Amino acid sequence: MESTIKPQSKGTKQLFQNPILEKLSHTHIAAPLIIFFVYSTVLLYWSITHTHLSLAVMLGMFLLGVIFFTWVEYIVHRYLFHMSINTKKKEKMQYTIHGVHHEFPKDKSRLAMPPLLSITLATLLLWGFRFILGDLVFSFLPGFLVGYALYLVIHYMVHAYQPPKNFLKILWINHSIHHYKNGDVVFGVSSPFWDYVYGTTAK
Secondary structure, rough: HHOOOOOOOOOOOOOOOOHHHHHHHHEEEEEHHHHHHHHHHHHHHHHHHHOOOOHHHHHHHHHHHHHHHHHHHHHHHHHHOOOOOOOHHHHHHHHHHHHHHHOOOOHHHHOOOHHHHHHHHHHHHHHHHHHHHHHHHHHHHHHHHHHHHHHHHHHHHHHHOOOOOOOOOOHHHHHHHHHHOOOOOOOOOOOHHHHHHHHOOOO
């Protein structure tokens, strides 16, 4: 579907007829960053005060959470955001969750998931990971959420600012290829690592 979407240099698009839903679909980048750093801080505080985990274990689980997020970011971007389109419903869903971003990549208000949806998903992850990890979740999930927050920062900067003259420039180049040259490659935003692992780097 991406091949049929022509990126616009400015503007936005109404996604919902309901004005409340439409307003909720726009998010200032600061909102999710504040939410997830606070959410992560509370979970880490709980881990320190209500579990018997050592500092080394908590740090290890936190870093594992960050790394795990980069993989989830890649998988979600590649297989959900760029799902194969074979029905009108799928086409509409794909456009709503990601296609609109490809059409209006400079729309800063749609570079992050709406806070209400983000908090809901984070809480569902807390319950799910708690079932699997037990008390380890209170240091693992903060790493995952901080990984997401760092992804949001990088994604915002890539779309809002010129590339820097340092090693981070590759992130700008990769994402520009994904948006303006070939939407079927370079799915990693915060890191190109998984593109190398799965063979989806730019040729």
